[in-house]
Amino acid sequence: MMNTIRSKQAILIGAVILLTVFLFTRDIKGLVKPKQATTGVPAVGQLTSAGSTINLTEVSTAAKNSINANLAAEITTLENAYKTAPDDEKMNAAKVLAEKWDDVEQAVPSALYLEIIAGKERNLNNWLAAGGRLMKAFDNTQDSLISPVLLQKANTAYTNAVALDSTNxxxxxxxxxxxxxxMGAPMSGIAMLLDVVKKDPKNLKANMSLGTFAIKSGxxxxxxxxxxxxxxxxxxxxAYFYLATAYENLGKNEEAVDAYLNSKKLAANPTLSNFIDKKVKELKNKN
Structure with a gap:
């Protein structure tokens, strides 16, 4: 029995390692992040920011170092315009920066500007925009220090949105x-997502979160x-990759192979293809 449990854990850890690769290649987003499966990291429902903060200037500097120098210079100009803008123009300048950062695929500084906007112009659409971009940043970041802060900020943004419209x-x-x-007891989040799916059965975000939670909880x-x-x-x-992982954990190798191959076909990603080719060979040898 213990060997079976260890085997299933090994399969799941292997899946998480693969998904780590995709977070670096950015071809597949929103998957299980490695920090959630790393020793010493709080379990689901226990991740906290521990009073940490994110310095926008530091984030901006790091992001500019990772993009084209001309784009970085353009953003610096926009940042200076934001800093010197009069109060009645400051939010428009922040919106320009948020979109520019998003255009160059730097979700963290983009999200922080949207959060600033939502804090000043406190309406439903602004909180939803901030929450969505903060979760995008959370999904993409590999920085274990700012990750829980991004999640906390997203939680706050969506809490404010729900306070404005509890039916949204x-x-x-x-x-x-x-x-x-x-952010809190996971079952309360599950109940909320189940309610969403009940009202909107085709809600992909809610369904995906419920599915990944089912994987992580065995x-x-x-x-x-x-x-x-x-x-x-x-x-x-x-979706196909997670489906394959679930089948594999239940010993349904033929079904797992089919799902893995469908994932490979849709992704057309060399890293994924190489992994799946090895995985399929391994599963077929077990039959």
Whole structure:
């Protein structure tokens, strides 16, 4: 029995390692992040920011060092314009910066500017925009120091959105996802996401979060049902990959092979293809 448990854990850890690669290649987003499976990291429902903050200037400097020098110079000009703008023009300058940072795929500084905007112009759309960009930053970052802060900020943004409109499904979905990812008791987030899916069965974000939670909690039968539902709505490489992982953990190797190959086909990613070719060979040898 212990060997079976260890085997399943090894499969899941292997899947997480692969997904780590995709977070670096950025071809597949929103998958299980390695820091959630790393020794010493709080379990689901226990991730906290411990009073940490994110310095926008430091984030901006680091982001500019990772992009084209001409684009970095353009952003510096926009930042100077933002800093010197009169109060009645400051938010427009922040919006320009948020979109410019997003255009160059730097979600963290983009999200922080959207958060500033939402804090000044406190309406539903602004909080939703801030929450969405903060979660994008959370999904993409590999920085274990700022990751929990981004999640906390996203949680706050969606909490404010729900306070303005408790019936808004985008707000409830975002809030539920932040809770499941570590902001509070995960089952309350699950209940919120289940309510969203009840009202909107084709909600991909809510369904994906429920599916990944089922994987992480070892509820592989539920994960299979969830990811098959997702694939019926909109097939995607990550949905097929998670489906394959769930099948593999239950010893359903033929089904796992089919799902892995579908993931490979849709992603058309060399890193994924190489992994899946090895995985498929391994599973076929078990039959």
């Amino acid at each position: 499904l985008e707000a409830k979905t975002g809030l539920g996802i932040t809770i499941v990812n570590g 509820q592989f039968d539920k994960a299979i049902t969830r990811f098959n539902d997702i694939i019926a709505i909109k097939p995607s490489p990550d």
